[in-house]
Amino acid sequence: ASNKKLLILPGDGIGPEVVREVRRVIEWMDRRRSVSFDISEGVVGGAALDAEGSPCPDETVAAARAADAVLFGSVGGPKWDSLPFEKRPELGVLRLRKDLGLFANLRPAVVLDPLADASSLKADLVRGLDLMIVRESTGGIYFGEPRGIEIMADGKRRGIDTEVYTEDEIARVARVAFDLARKRRNKVTSVEKANVMQSGRLWRAVVGEIGRAEFPDVELEHMYADNCAMQLCSRPKQFDVILGSNLFGDVLSDLAAALTGSLGMLPSATLGAPDASGRRHALYEPVHGSAPDIAGKGIANPCAQMLSFAMLLRWSFEMEEDAKLIETAVQRVLAGGLRTADIMQTGMARVGTSVMGEAIVREL
Amino acid sequence: ASNKKLLILPGDGIGPEVVREVRRVIEWMDRRRSVSFDISEGVVGGAALDAEGSPCPDETVAAARAADAVLFGSVGGPKWDSLPFEKRPELGVLRLRKDLGLFANLRPAVVLDPLADASSLKADLVRGLDLMIVRESTGGIYFGEPRGIEIMADGKRRGIDTEVYTEDEIARVARVAFDLARKRRNKVTSVEKANVMQSGRLWRAVVGEIGRAEFPDVELEHMYADNCAMQLCSRPKQFDVILGSNLFGDVLSDLAAALTGSLGMLPSATLGAPDASGRRHALYEPVHGSAPDIAGKGIANPCAQMLSFAMLLRWSFEMEEDAKLIETAVQRVLAGGLRTADIMQTGMARVGTSVMGEAIVREL
Ligand SMILES: CC(C)[C@H](C(=O)O)[C@@H](O)C(=O)O
Numbered sequence: 147a148s149n150k151k152l153l154i155l156p157g158d159g160i161g162p163e164v165v166r167e168v169r170r171v172i173e174w175m176d177r178r179r180s181v182s183f184d185i186s187e188g189v190v191g192g193a194a195l196d197a198e199g200s201p202c203p204d205e206t207v208a209a210a211r212a213a214d215a216v217l218f219g220s221v222g223g224p225k226w227d228s229l230p231f232e233k234r235p236e237l238g239v240l241r242l243r244k245d246l247g248l249f250a251n252l253r254p255a256v257v258l259d260p261l262a263d264a265s266s267l268k269a270d271l272v273r274g275l276d277l278m279i280v281r282e283s284t285g286g287i288y289f290g291e292p293r294g295i296e297i298m299a300d301g302k303r304r305g306i307d308t309e310v311y312t313e314d315e316i317a318r319v320a321r322v323a324f325d326l327a328r329k330r331r332n333k334v335t336s337v338e339k340a341n342v343m344q345s346g347r348l349w350r351a352v353v354g355e356i357g358r359a360e361f362p363d364v365e366l367e368h369m370y371a372d373n374c375a376m377q378l379c380s381r382p383k384q385f386d387v388i389l390g391s392n393l394f395g396d397v398l399s400d401l402a403a404a405l406t407g408s409l410g411m412l413p414s415a416t417l418g419a420p421d422a423s424g425r426r427h428a429l430y431e432p433v434h435g436s437a438p439d440i441a442g443k444g445i446a447n448p449c450a451q452m453l454s455f456a457m458l459l460r461w462s463f464e465m466e467e468d469a470k471l472i473e474t475a476v477q478r479v480l481a482g483g484l485r486t487a488d489i490m491q492t493g494m495a496r497v498g499t500s501v502m503g504e505a506i507v508r509e510l
Numbered sequence: 511a512s513n514k515k516l517l518i519l520p521g522d523g524i525g526p527e528v529v530r531e532v533r534r535v536i537e538w539m540d541r542r543r544s545v546s547f548d549i550s551e552g553v554v555g556g557a558a559l560d561a562e563g564s565p566c567p568d569e570t571v572a573a574a575r576a577a578d579a580v581l582f583g584s585v586g587g588p589k590w591d592s593l594p595f596e597k598r599p600e601l602g603v604l605r606l607r608k609d610l611g612l613f614a615n616l617r618p619a620v621v622l623d624p625l626a627d628a629s630s631l632k633a634d635l636v637r638g639l640d641l642m643i644v645r646e647s648t649g650g651i652y653f654g655e656p657r658g659i660e661i662m663a664d665g666k667r668r669g670i671d672t673e674v675y676t677e678d679e680i681a682r683v684a685r686v687a688f689d690l691a692r693k694r695r696n697k698v699t700s701v702e703k704a705n706v707m708q709s710g711r712l713w714r715a716v717v718g719e720i721g722r723a724e725f726p727d728v729e730l731e732h733m734y735a736d737n738c739a740m741q742l743c744s745r746p747k748q749f750d751v752i753l754g755s756n757l758f759g760d761v762l763s764d765l766a767a768a769l770t771g772s773l774g775m776l777p778s779a780t781l782g783a784p785d786a787s788g789r790r791h792a793l794y795e796p797v798h799g800s801a802p803d804i805a806g807k808g809i810a811n812p813c814a815q816m817l818s819f820a821m822l823l824r825w826s827f828e829m830e831e832d833a834k835l836i837e838t839a840v841q842r843v844l845a846g847g848l849r850t851a852d853i854m855q856t857g858m859a860r861v862g863t864s865v866m867g868e869a870i871v872r873e874l
């Protein structure tokens with residue numbers, strides 16, 4: 147049996163379609179590089195609701211726990227939009243993050259040369275862009291208690307959420323950001339609203355302490371979240387690694403993704419803490435969602451899912467060479483002029499999901 | 511005595527410099543249009559800390575309460591950056607918003623034709639952009655209790671903030687947004703994270719109820735905050751009025767401002783509830799901050815402060831004609847080729863704060 151236990155969770159919408167293309171790469175690796183994975187597949191999101199009545203059944207959590215890495219598609223769609231809160235497909239992701247302790251969500255925003263024109267920003271502002279958002283993903287306002295909608299004495303409703311961070315939660319995700327910065331351009335921009343939020347004040351203090359004590363060689367900058375949104379949109383190349391809470395990281399990483407103009411190209415990883423043997427849980431997924439409007443049409447861009455698989459190979463299986471092979475194949479296919487609808491440019495050849503997938507395998 | 515009681519709070523950084531240019535306009539109005547204001551001036555922010563030891567002294571709050579409108583400059587700067595939380599200049603603004611019940615912060619993001627090229631976005635994506643962000647400004651995570659940094663049993667720190675909204679707080683700011691939309695392009699995009707936040711779920715429900723019951727003629731769309739950041743950056747012209755909580759409104763309005771590329775041109779208004787006689791407290795300020803790096807150099811752009819004064823005339827004093835005069839004067843000066851450093855373009859004439867101010871008065 148392989149020591150590479152891989153759980154695949156295609157999910158909803160275009161998830162299964164783009165995951166299918168990764169399967170081709172896996173078959174190719176099996177044939178040509180004699181790498182074999184111990185693969186299982188599970189249900190999550192709307193698909194799991196339909197099959198099992200829960201967006202994240204216990205078996206899925208157990209399978210994810212047992213796996214060395216999880217390749218995730220995407221969840222959600224109009225079919226499940228009117229379900230009560232506890233039955234939202236999104237809870238599938240949230241529960242996996244929480245139960246597996248996947249506290250560091252890494253979202254690169256990279257502009258590949260052939261796609262610099264796809265951005266809504268002027269090409270020279272984004273050409274060569276390569277930034278990384280490190281988002282805390284098991285704490286903050288996503289999970290803090292108390293939370294709920296309550297009826298007050300006057301019969302009116304009141305909605306409550308709690309943003310809460312301990313210094314340990316901040317420190318461990320900060321370390322991930324500093325570590326990454328060392329392998330990149332050595333700069334961390336830590337984002338909060340320390341001017342109005344108490345958790346933001348603590349965030350700023352702890353990140354500063356970790357930086358001074360453990361990473362004095364890494365440049366650290368503190369920035370308010372509103373200003374960061376502004377700077378991302380006006381001068382994105384000033385950033386290397388951006389570190390933020392669950393909520394700010396969510397909004398800023400989507401913004402960063404949007405400004406590349408090629409959301410269909412962006413992978414992400416969510417990592418847990420290494421255990422004594424150095425093994426860490428990890429989940430890899432495209433930044434784009436389930437895109438129900440184009441699901442089933444065969445036109446979705448499989449690149450983000452492919453590149454998520456490349457991240458998986460690199461970080462969970464230490465297969466740097468294979469990861470690079472896939473990344474290079476994707477770049478070559480783009481350079482060759484193939485484009486899915488989302489990144490179509492004049493003069494290029496528009497293709498569907500499977501033609502794109504096949505082309506990538508051919509380039510491998 | 512005039513019934514137009516105007517309180518001016520220049521604040522810090524470039525605040526006093528740009529407010530000075532508005533004074534010229536006020537003198538011109540006095541001379542040429544026989545409009546007189548009952549003007550007083552007060553301290554706020556760092557200036558107030560230096561003079562009185564508090565970022566918002568009681569006299570300033572009392573003067574603001576007594577005034578029919580407040581013209582505000584900006585607060586903050588490195589001089590006060592290391593002060594403890596309770597002494598931050600920013601508390602000056604926060605206290606005024608809270609004590610005067612200024613719950614609706616209106617931030618237009620407008621691209622004037624001569625400045626379409628100033629945006630980091632491609633000119634055709636922003637040319638003619640005219641959207642309005644309505645941000646709740648006395649509630650949510652900015653003020654919710656409990657909040658603070660506490661020491662846990664294990665001696666470690668924990669930071670806590672509470673996001674809390676009652677249905678009445680949501681309803682009143684939603685009404686402001688719907689009302690504005692009726693005078694514009696009749697569309698409201700309400701922003702939250704109803705998929706992960708309980709206050710967001712309530713926000714979505716209440717805005718929907720108010721829309722259906724009181725504004726069935728206004729198109730209402732609900733959007734997650736992360737998606738809204740994305741959409742603002744990729745297709746900003748899809749929006750008319752964007753409605754959000756204190757926190758989301760803060761981040762998204764700064765983003766919207768940035769994508770105009772001309773932050774130095776953007777005014778804002780923060781409004782309270784009308785009393786029985788229809789009188790409402792209101793504060794007008796530029797969207798840009800105190801810009802300490804250029805303070806005292808005479809190069810700041812006075813336009814945002816001028817346009818804030820125009821908003822004040824329109825909304826607090828019902829002087830539509832005078833408001834239009836100022837707005838037209840600003841546009842003419844730009845069309846004539848004058849530019850302050852922040853909006854400088856090749857082929858234009860670069861001028862300082864007072865030359866810009868004088869030119870605007872001359873165009874009146
Ligand atoms: C699906 C949703 C709960 C999620 C989030 O808000 O975290 C998504 O936006 C993301 O960023 O992964």
Ligand SMILES: CC(C)[C@H](C(=O)O)[C@@H](O)C(=O)O
Pocket residue numbers: 341342372600601603604760
């Ligand atoms: C000064 C600061 C407290 C303030 C805020 O966060 O509200 C500012 O960013 C703003 O938007 O007016």
